Amino acid sequence: MKMKLHAFIFAAALTQFSLAAAPGVVDTASSPFAQIRSVGLDEVRWTDGFWADRFELCRTQMVPKMESLMEGTNYSQFFRNFEIAAGRAGGKSRGSTFNDGDFYKFLEGASATLAATNDVALRKKLDELIAVIAQAQETNGYLDTWVQLHQRSGDTNAAPFQNPENFEMYNFGQLMTAAGVHHRVTGETNFLAVARKAADYLCETFRNPTPALANNLICPSHYMGIVELYRATGEPRYLELAKKFLAMRDLVKEGGDDNQDRLPLDQQTEAEGHAVRANYLFAGAADLFLETGDTNLWKPLAEIWTNVVTKKMYLTGGCGALYDGASPDGAKDQKHITRVHQAYGRNFQLPNTTAYNETCANIGNVLWNWRMFLATGNAKFMDVVELALYNSVLSGGALDGTNYFYTNPLRVTDPMPLALRWSRTRVPFVSSFCCPPNLVRTIAESADYAYGKSADAVWVNLYGGSSLATKLSNGETVKLAQATDYPWNGRVRIKILECGGTGFALKLRIPGWANGASVRVNDAPADFSPGAQSYFEIRRVWQPGDFVDLDLPMPARLMEANPLVEEDLNQVAVQRGPVVYCLESPDLPPGVKISDVMIPADLKLVARFDRRLLDGIVILEGKALAQPEVSWTGKLYRDFQPAELKPVNVKFIPYSVWQNRGPSEMSVWLPVRRTN
Numbered sequence: 001m002k003m004k005l006h007a008f009i010f011a012a013a014l015t016q017f018s019l020a021a022a023p024g025v026v027d028t029a030s031s032p033f034a035q036i037r038s039v040g041l042d043e044v045r046w047t048d049g050f051w052a053d054r055f056e057l058c059r060t061q062m063v064p065k066m067e068s069l070m071e072g073t074n075y076s077q078f079f080r081n082f083e084i085a086a087g088r089a090g091g092k093s094r095g096s097t098f099n100d101g102d103f104y105k106f107l108e109g110a111s112a113t114l115a116a117t118n119d120v121a122l123r124k125k126l127d128e129l130i131a132v133i134a135q136a137q138e139t140n141g142y143l144d145t146w147v148q149l150h151q152r153s154g155d156t157n158a159a160p161f162q163n164p165e166n167f168e169m170y171n172f173g174q175l176m177t178a179a180g181v182h183h184r185v186t187g188e189t190n191f192l193a194v195a196r197k198a199a200d201y202l203c204e205t206f207r208n209p210t211p212a213l214a215n216n217l218i219c220p221s222h223y224m225g226i227v228e229l230y231r232a233t234g235e236p237r238y239l240e241l242a243k244k245f246l247a248m249r250d251l252v253k254e255g256g257d258d259n260q261d262r263l264p265l266d267q268q269t270e271a272e273g274h275a276v277r278a279n280y281l282f283a284g285a286a287d288l289f290l291e292t293g294d295t296n297l298w299k300p301l302a303e304i305w306t307n308v309v310t311k312k313m314y315l316t317g318g319c320g321a322l323y324d325g326a327s328p329d330g331a332k333d334q335k336h337i338t339r340v341h342q343a344y345g346r347n348f349q350l351p352n353t354t355a356y357n358e359t360c361a362n363i364g365n366v367l368w369n370w371r372m373f374l375a376t377g378n379a380k381f382m383d384v385v386e387l388a389l390y391n392s393v394l395s396g397g398a399l400d401g402t403n404y405f406y407t408n409p410l411r412v413t414d415p416m417p418l419a420l421r422w423s424r425t426r427v428p429f430v431s432s433f434c435c436p437p438n439l440v441r442t443i444a445e446s447a448d449y450a451y452g453k454s455a456d457a458v459w460v461n462l463y464g465g466s467s468l469a470t471k472l473s474n475g476e477t478v479k480l481a482q483a484t485d486y487p488w489n490g491r492v493r494i495k496i497l498e499c500g501g502t503g504f505a506l507k508l509r510i511p512g513w514a515n516g517a518s519v520r521v522n523d524a525p526a527d528f529s530p531g532a533q534s535y536f537e538i539r540r541v542w543q544p545g546d547f548v549d550l551d552l553p554m555p556a557r558l559m560e561a562n563p564l565v566e567e568d569l570n571q572v573a574v575q576r577g578p579v580v581y582c583l584e585s586p587d588l589p590p591g592v593k594i595s596d597v598m599i600p601a602d603l604k605l606v607a608r609f610d611r612r613l614l615d616g617i618v619i620l621e622g623k624a625l626a627q628p629e630v631s632w633t634g635k636l637y638r639d640f641q642p643a644e645l646k647p648v649n650v651k652f653i654p655y656s657v658w659q660n661r662g663p664s665e666m667s668v669w670l671p672v673r674r675t676n
């Protein structure tokens with residue numbers, strides 16, 4: 001494999017930094033129960049390589065294309081609904097009840113890109129959009145265009161917080177999160193003022209919560225949003241509101257797993273129900289823990305996390321096995337069973353073809369684990385953040401910056417065993433347009449996850465060409481640059497560009513998969529070897545020009561699943577570093593279908609960087625086996641027919657970039673031929 005370690009080009013980029021830092025996406029600068037402080041959005045940026053490329057795609061393609069889709073009315077109405085509510089345009093409400101929230105997510109993503117570019121035209125454009133949003137807001141602070149416009153057109157059923165399916169709390173929550181990011185990046189308060197007015201409306205409306213009001217807590221982005229608004233403003237009433245909202249869940253009568261309200265949160269031990277709603281709830285509860293240290297929040301979060309990671313999460317970090325189901329399925333007490341959709345399944349129920357894995361649920365997994373990491377500094381949470389980002393999050397978007405998946409299955413065949421609700425190919429628009437702007441904001445904010453800090457330490461969480469300029473609370477000023485071709489190889493160099501004389505620790509994340517990692521400081525081997533799934537600490541008084549080399553061995557590995565996962569029984573998958581691979585039909589010889597391929601247990605895979613394929617990826621090539629294709633048309637069973645297996649060349653590609661070459665067959669898991 002020939003790949004250069006990218007040259008250092010950082011000094012010029014770093015001169016643009018100011019140390020008057022805007023806090024990170026999640027601002028734990030003053031959170032009393034955070035072990036890790038997030039770094040400012042303007043303190044870090046991708047400079048080169050994998051993530052810099054993704055960020056550029058986001059900034060130059062995804063953001064402008066989404067802006068025109070959401071400002072336009074070809075597919076649905078997003079901005080137009082605000083214009084009508086503001087009295088600036090005629091017409092009626094159109095689109096989903098959660099379109100407002102998805103528009104805010106886009107604004108958040110667009111705002112986040114300003115941290116790296118300070119694009120004056122975009123900044124001005126956002127101000128114009130925000131002015132219309134502010135004008136659409138009622139004088140009492142209420143803001144939900146679907147309800148407002150239906151009310152105005154005489155719909156007697158439309159009124160604030162009357163119908164949970166109106167997703168008002170989701171819309172309010174995304175508003176607060178987006179306004180917080182916009183404020184941090186730009187320093188402006190125009191959007192934040194809208195969010196404050198909305199939050200004050202909620203404080204008033206939910207002063208005396210009732211069970212009917214409590215029903216409105218579905219798809220709960222509002223816990224994260226309100227806690228972040230508290231952090232941005234320092235207003236204690238917002239923290240109290242977040243506490244009240246979480247406690248209010250217990251008022252729900254006849255709840256069910258779809259909204260995680262069958263049981264009080266502190267009695268929950270397993271992830272159940274709608275996976276986006278679940279992960280947003282867990283992320284919000286973790287946010288509240290960061291401020292309160294309430295062990296009644298941490299205990300269920302820790303137990304549910306273990307349940308997800310050991311029994312319910314896909315190899316790709318994806319969450320939500322089921323399109324539709326019943327939960328708790330198979331429970332002894334049948335009367336507690338309710339319908340669920342887009343949901344976590346039973347333990348070890350991880351179907352591949354019908355895997356739901358909504359992009360938003362996988363992003364929710366990142367949001368949740370990031371907050372769990374901030375609370376603990378435990379590397380196991382960052383492992384999940386990284387796994388989901390590289391695989392089931394990035395898979396949500398096409399390399400053209402235009403098309404998106406709603407669901408992220410691990411296997412697609414032709415024909416499919418059944419017709420499914422959502423497309424097997426990425427598309428520019430789906431009626432439920434939650435995932436595309438969610439992916440935009442996640443990529444736009446991804447650099448902020450790369451680093452963290454504590455009093456006298458810089459935590460390196462994600463590897464990618466990047467630069468960081470920050471100040472530690474011990475007074476140490478740190479400017480550093482990271483150069484690497486990660487995730488295509490595991491060699492990373494971190495160079496100290498500027499520092500004070502106090503000294504600090506550099507803490508390098510050693511991923512759980514990284515056996516045999518090694519560290520050198522200024523070309524001298526470190527005193528001991530780093531252990532997997534930990535942070536390796538190098539503490540010293542640094543000098544400008546000091547450098548640290550980390551080597552994470554990255555062999556291609558065959559993975560197998562716990563045999564309780566029926567759908568993966570006697571199958572293997574390929575993973576290299578954090579990247580999960582798949583076999584896709586364009587890479588198979590003619591006449592060989594995905595279901596014909598069998599993997600020998602001693603499969604040898606050679607890694608090779610192919611710069612022309614799929615925008616430049618490391619492919620894994622080897623020799624597998626294929627059985628002759630047979631027709632199963634009209635048959636469910638037949639007598640077993642041993643077939644002569646023939647060698648076949650296979651080429652695995654990263655799962656996240658499958659289906660960028662037209663409709664195809666694909667599988668992550670493939671049958672293994674075990675040998676003695």
Ligand SMILES: [Zn+2]
Nearest residue numbers: 358360434435
């Ligand atoms: Zn979604």
